[in-house]
Amino acid sequence: MSFRKDFLWGGACAANQFEGAWDVDGKGVSVPDLCTNGTKDCPKSITTKVEPGRLYPSHEAIDFYHHYKEDIALFAEMGFKVFRTSINWTRIFPTGMEEKPNEAGLQFYENVFKECQKYGIEPLVTLSHYELPYGLVEAYNGWAGEEVIGHFERYCHVVFERYQHLVKYWLTFNEINGGTTQLGTTLSLGTVKGYSGPVNGIQITPQLRYTALHHQLVASAKVVAYAHALYPQFQLGDMNVFLTAYPLTCDPKDILATQQHNNVLNWFCSDVQIRGAYPSYMDRYFRENGIDLQITEEEKEILKKGTVDFYTCSYYMSTCITTHENSEEVAGNLAGGAKNPYLTASEWGWQIDPDGLRYTLNEIYERYQLPIMVVENGLGARDEKGADGRVHDSYRIDYLRKHIEAMREAAEDGVDLMGYTPWGCIDLVSASTGEMAKRYGFIYVNKFDDGTGDLSREKKDSFDWYQKVIRTNGEDLTD
Ligand code: BG6
Numbered sequence: 001m002s003f004r005k006d007f008l009w010g011g012a013c014a015a016n017q018f019e020g021a022w023d024v025d026g027k028g029v030s031v032p033d034l035c036t037n038g039t040k041d042c043p044k045s046i047t048t049k050v051e052p053g054r055l056y057p058s059h060e061a062i063d064f065y066h067h068y069k070e071d072i073a074l075f076a077e078m079g080f081k082v083f084r085t086s087i088n089w090t091r092i093f094p095t096g097m098e099e100k101p102n103e104a105g106l107q108f109y110e111n112v113f114k115e116c117q118k119y120g121i122e123p124l125v126t127l128s129h130y131e132l133p134y135g136l137v138e139a140y141n142g143w144a145g146e147e148v149i150g151h152f153e154r155y156c157h158v159v160f161e162r163y164q165h166l167v168k169y170w171l172t173f174n175e176i177n178g179g180t181t182q183l184g185t186t187l188s189l190g191t192v193k194g195y196s197g198p199v200n201g202i203q204i205t206p207q208l209r210y211t212a213l214h215h216q217l218v219a220s221a222k223v224v225a226y227a228h229a230l231y232p233q234f235q236l237g238d239m240n241v242f243l244t245a246y247p248l249t250c251d252p253k254d255i256l257a258t259q260q261h262n263n264v265l266n267w268f269c270s271d272v273q274i275r276g277a278y279p280s281y282m283d284r285y286f287r288e289n290g291i292d293l294q295i296t297e298e299e300k301e302i303l304k305k306g307t308v309d310f311y312t313c314s315y316y317m318s319t320c321i322t323t324h325e326n327s328e329e330v331a332g333n334l335a336g337g338a339k340n341p342y343l344t345a346s347e348w349g350w351q352i353d354p355d356g357l358r359y360t361l362n363e364i365y366e367r368y369q370l371p372i373m374v375v376e377n378g379l380g381a382r383d384e385k386g387a388d389g390r391v392h393d394s395y396r397i398d399y400l401r402k403h404i405e406a407m408r409e410a411a412e413d414g415v416d417l418m419g420y421t422p423w424g425c426i427d428l429v430s431a432s433t434g435e436m437a438k439r440y441g442f443i444y445v446n447k448f449d450d451g452t453g454d455l456s457r458e459k460k461d462s463f464d465w466y467q468k469v470i471r472t473n474g475e476d477l478t479d
Contacts, residue, residue, distance in 0.1 A: 002408055002474060008418055009470040010082035011425020012376050014129035016058050018428040021065035025104035028094025029134040031190050032058045037434035040348050043198040044434040046186055055451050057429040062445045063455050068112050071426055074443055076119035079470035083121050084375055084421040086129035089155055095135025096151045101158045113166035123167045127156055129174035132190035142190025143212035149219040156223040164231050171312060172220035175241035177269040179213040181335045206289040214293055217272050221306025235309045238273040241334055242266055242313040244356045248322035248338045258321040274368050276304040311368055314376030318356040348380055354402035361410035371418040377403050378423040380438040391444050391460040401477045442466050
């Protein structure tokens, strides 16, 4: 048993982290355009306007906007069958509130998708990957405002119509469940009206958090139902950050705490997006946290109608949960947890756990019986060039190999896996820290944390390795 014959091998990026050209051709300001650079020890900040003298990494990023032909040619050379990217909402509707779309923005993505088509690469498009127009933050405090649902629908209707013959696979919100985390408050919910400070510093009430998330869930269901009605050829997926969590000890209290943690963080949003209703375990959570959502009958109907066709997630790491004291904390993607003594971690403190991917895929498939795609996975590492001027990233190959082996095991366990798009297939700006130094790519980009670099592209060792992996449909994982 191995990967399906039509397995979608590829890579993933997000507009705000690699396009640059932040104010070109009519594009408006989005939340990440107001985020400065940071490091793993010093969080990046968000400002209310662009402040002179500060560095905003999204403004140039790696300038995919002007390099897309060269980059897609490299993806094609690796053999990509699929390329996951996002549409930056502010290229289409600069403040989010215009009645008419910006033609130059529409044309750019048409060019990108046609370029993919040229090589037989299927685009997988995220409609919202942490790219909320800042105009909607100023007008409605981001997703706190119910009005944002209508603005999002208008944007989706326009891009569905325009790209109906070029794009088949769509994801609504990147890591929608990230909205339950502290970092997701800024990145995903955008409830930062008037706020300047560290991106992980904004405090909101549980009521506000789950109201904003509810608006996203309703918005997602509305556009999924709309697309199903008008474009039967489309396949629409959800997208979750899967933060696999194990009980640190066999104390039943740790088991229960882990179950509750997983319910709220890992299952709640996908339960809504796949089963079409709020799960019963959230009632108690809402009651005990003073959250009253007043979900209307009409909204319940919308959620029921707008369920997705396939499940997708990002998977980078796992953590542990405990009710005991003295546990050592570790970092993670959007959220960390207790240290697992059996795992090693990346330089950024994310624990590396390929077996956790097999375990997680089995859990997801048992729950939903829908095809699954791992749309992000990878190792953020500091790449140094060797004496020959090339990056020999054996550590990245090792990480990816073990995760692909885990996926193969999961497929053998019976999981219906449809594809794999490792994160940052070309080096790009880190979402959590704004660094360039935290690289994920098969392709090295000469761009550095201080904003310098000539943006030239070079293949790393992992480029050739991944090319072989794709050519053999995941059979040959050797160096
Ligand atoms: C996911 C996001 O959380 O992880 C990406 O969807 C992000 O946008 C990726 O880049 C890796 O995280 P980071 O913080 O290392 O860039």
